[in-house]
Amino acid sequence: MKNTIAERIQDFLKQFPPFDSLQAEDLLLISSQIKVLYVQKGEYVFKQENPCNDEFYIVREGAVGLYRNFDTDQSLVDICDAGDLFGLRVIIIKKEYRMSAIADEESIVYAIPTQVFEPFIEENKEVNKFLLETFAAHARNYFTETDKGQRIDNTISIEVAKDLSTLRSISYLKKPITCLPKDTVRDIAERMTSKKVSCIVIVDKDKCSVGIITDRDLRTKIATGMFAVTSSVDQIMTFPVITYPKTITVAEAQIALIKQDVSHLCITKDGTQNSKLIGILSDHDLLVSFGNNPSVLIKEIKRIKKVQELRYIRKQVEKLLKTYLEQDIPTIHIINIISEINDALTIRIIELAIKKMIYPPPVSFCFLVLGSQGRREQLLLTDQDNAFIFEDVEEEYYESTQHYFIELANEITKGLHTIGYEYCPAEMMASNPRWCMSLSKWEMQFKDWMTTPTEEGTLLSSIFFDFQYIYGNVSMADKLSKVVFEGVNKGNRFLALLGVSAIQKPSPLGFFKQFLVEQNGEHKDTFDIKTRAMMVLIDAARILVLYHNVKGVNNTLLRYDKLAEIEPNNRELFESCAKAFRVLIKFRTRQGLLHHNSGRFIKLNTLSKNDKLRLKRCFRPVRDIQELLRVRFQLKNLI
CATH class of the missing domain: 2.60.120.10 (Jelly Rolls)
Known part of the structure; x- marks a missing residue:
C-alpha cells in the first residue's frame, strides 16, 4: 500500500x-x-x-x-x-x-x-x-x-554574488606573540597585556607551534587558583594547536573554529604543526572579514510591515557598503549587492503603498527607476528618479486612472523619502503627472524626444533612457525599450545630439592642469565629480551601446565591457574608461560616507596629494572618449 x-x-x-x-x-x-x-x-x-x-x-x-x-x-x-x-x-x-x-x-x-x-x-x-x-x-x-x-552584522552570499566570501582573503595577525615552553605565566601575561593581544603561541626552537594560551586559559586556570602565576606555560597551554596554511578560506575557518570549539587558529608555512608559525587567525579576524548580511537584510525587508522600519535597513546598507570599500571588494560586486538591496527596499515600499490604497490598482502597471538607480550603480542615497506606466484605457477613464496612480506614487515617493531618498528637485518622480502616463503616451513621448529633439528633450532622454523595471508588468518596460532602439536605428542624428551634450560637459581641469571648481552658489569652490567627470563616461557608454543596438545592458561598467568586445580596436580606450569610472564611483562613495552626503561636491583642500593625482589620472579617458564621440558622430559641425 x-x-x-x-x-x-x-x-x-x-x-x-x-x-x-x-x-x-x-x-x-x-x-x-x-x-x-x-x-x-x-x-x-x-x-x-x-x-x-x-x-x-x-x-x-x-x-x-x-x-x-x-x-x-x-x-x-x-x-x-x-x-x-x-x-x-x-x-x-x-x-x-x-x-x-x-x-x-x-x-x-x-x-x-x-x-x-x-x-x-x-x-x-x-x-x-x-x-x-x-x-x-x-x-x-x-x-x-x-x-x-x-x-x-556579517556577510553571507546572496544570489547576485554567489559566495562573495571567496573573493576576500582573511586578514590575520602576521607576527604573533610567541614564547618558550618554560616561560612563566606571569611573564607571558605581562607581555600579552603590554601588546594588547588575546593569545600567545608557545613555540619550540624551530619556531614550530607546540601550544597556545588565550585569555580564556588565564581566566579558567590561573584566576581560579588552579595553577600559580609562577607555573610554566607548558603546564596550562592548550595543545595540540589547530593549524592551517595561509590559503585558508572563510568557510574553512568558520567550520574549524566552530567544530574544534577554539577561538584561534595557527597559520603555518605548510599548514602543519611541524612547520614554522607565520600567523594567528582569531574569531575576531573572521568577524572582520565579514561585512553586513545582505541575505538576512533582504529577507527582513520582505517581512517588514511599516515603512519607518525600513529606514533602519538602509542604515545597515551604509555599514555594509563601508565594509566592502574597506575590504576592497571588486566594484561590480559592490554595485550588484547594493542594487539588489535598493531594489528590494523599493519593491517593499511599493507593496506597502498599494496596501494603503482604498482599492487595488484598476489596471496593469509598471514602476520604473531612472538615472543611477536605473543603471544599477546607485551606492549612496541620492534624490529620487522614477516613473509610472499604466495600461491604456478608454479616454473617459484616463483621468481617473491617472489620478489613482498619482495618489499611489505619492505614497511611494513619501515612503522612499522616509528611508532617506530625497525628493527630486526637478520633480522627475512618478507623483508628477508628466511622468505618470499610459503606455501609448509614454511611447509617443519617447518618439517625440528622438524625432524632434530639443535641449530639454535631450536632457530628459539621457535620464529616462536609463530606466530599470522594478515592479509590475515587465512587458511594458520591454515595449518602451523597443521604441528607443527603433528610433535610434532610423538614424544617428539623435545620438549625435546626445553626443554634443556629452562633449559640452564642463571640463574637470583648466589650462594649467588645475581642478576647475564651482564659481558660485552653495557649492562654491568645490569640485563637481559627477558633472565634470562621471557623467561624460556615463553618457558616452549609453550613446555607444545605443549606436551598437546593445539591449539589456544599463550599467556603465558592463556597457564598457560590452563595447570592448564589439570594438576590439578601441578596447584599450574602453577598458581605461571602465577603470576610471571604478575609481571615480568609489572615490565619490567614500567622500559621501565620510561627509554624510551624496559625495558629489568635493572640497579639494580636504584631499591628499595622492588623492588629487588619482583623480587627475581619471580625466585622460574622459577627454579621449569625448574625442571618439566627436569624430564618430562628426560633432564639430553641430557645435
Missing part, C-alpha cells in the same frame, strides 16, 4: 537542495521517516542552550526565525522560509543549540531524523558540501555577538 503522505513530502523535498541530488527511492525512504510538525506563531522548535534534538528541520510552509538570546534581549539572526534548512548543529557538532528557532507565523515544519539521513551525507559529496555551507551561513552569527550582546 502506498504511503501518500511520504510521497507528498518527497514531491516537496525534491525541489530543494540537497534533496534534489538524491535518488528517488532514497528520498522516498527518508520521507517515510519524517515527522510533520505544526508550529503556532511564537512557538519554539528548539531553544538556545538546550541539547540538540536527534533531527534537523526544513520549513514546509510559513517562516521560522533564528534568534540569539542575551539576557532579556533577543536578536534576529536569520529567517527561514519554505525550503530552508535549520537545526543542522546536530549533524556537525552534536552540542547545545547556539540559537533558538521560533515560528514567525503559523508554520509547517518537517523534522528529518539524523540517523536516517547520515548515510547519505557520507556517500554524497554534494549533500555533504551543501549542509556544511548552510550550517556555516547560520553559524557565522556565533561570531557576531560581543560580550555585551551588541549585534555585529
